[in-house]
Amino acid sequence: MIKNNRHIYPTRCGQVAVVPIGNLAELEHNATAEELQSVEGITALSSRVARLAWRALLREMLSPTTAEVSYLPSGKPQIRNSQYQHISVSHSRDYVAVALSQDPCGVDVERIDRNFEHVKSRYITVAESQLSADRRWAAVVWCAKEALYKYAGREGLDFLRDIVILSVQQQGKSWSLVAELLGTEHVELRGECLGENHILVFTM
Numbered sequence: 001m002i003k004n005n006r007h008i009y010p011t012r013c014g015q016v017a018v019v020p021i022g023n024l025a026e027l028e029h030n031a032t033a034e035e036l037q038s039v040e041g042i043t044a045l046s047s048r049v050a051r052l053a054w055r056a057l058l059r060e061m062l063s064p065t066t067a068e069v070s071y072l073p074s075g076k077p078q079i080r081n082s083q084y085q086h087i088s089v090s091h092s093r094d095y096v097a098v099a100l101s102q103d104p105c106g107v108d109v110e111r112i113d114r115n116f117e118h119v120k121s122r123y124i125t126v127a128e129s130q131l132s133a134d135r136r137w138a139a140v141v142w143c144a145k146e147a148l149y150k151y152a153g154r155e156g157l158d159f160l161r162d163i164v165i166l167s168v169q170q171q172g173k174s175w176s177l178v179a180e181l182l183g184t185e186h187v188e189l190r191g192e193c194l195g196e197n198h199i200l201v202f203t204m
Helices: 024-030 033-038 045-062 116-123 137-152
Strands: 006-011 014-020 068-071 077-080 086-091 095-101 107-111 163-171 174-181 185-194 198-203
Touching: 006 185, 006 198, 014 045, 014 198, 024 045, 033 045, 045 086, 045 095, 077 086, 086 107, 086 137, 095 107, 095 198, 107 137, 116 137, 137 163, 137 174, 137 185, 137 198
Parallel strands: none
Antiparallel strands: 006 014, 014 095, 068 077, 086 095, 107 198, 163 174, 174 185, 185 198
């Protein structure tokens, strides 16, 4: 569903929203005092834009509630005073995505024209590469494994050994995937094309 320039996707225990990332001047003009304070120590332009963009999207998703955001030492955001206990965030140069859920979740958005072939051997197995002949498949797998890394919430997971795509079903520009995490847990994911240049994948 598209609402107010937002793509919104329901999940089993929450929702995912993605919007164009916007520009810094507009984001700063519309930011709350707390959001501006949260970027005071961030000097990199792209990082300031990304932080303000996902915080603005979060505010829209939870309006009119007063959810509070804090950060772990790792920089991972936490959310309080909300029906959702878990949050996952991703951004590319053009889009920002936020997943909210009552259970652990993960989301990733990437440009299709990233050079996935250059790092393909580090994250996609021979068996996974044979699951689809779609030209966007390498991007889908990368996004899926990034989303699952965030879902797992553990440092140091190996993308080849610990996160394995077992199956995929494709309908047009959408994918339904099943992955195995750490050899035990099976996780379902959904992939979507955003226009012609971006892939979004999130845990269901």
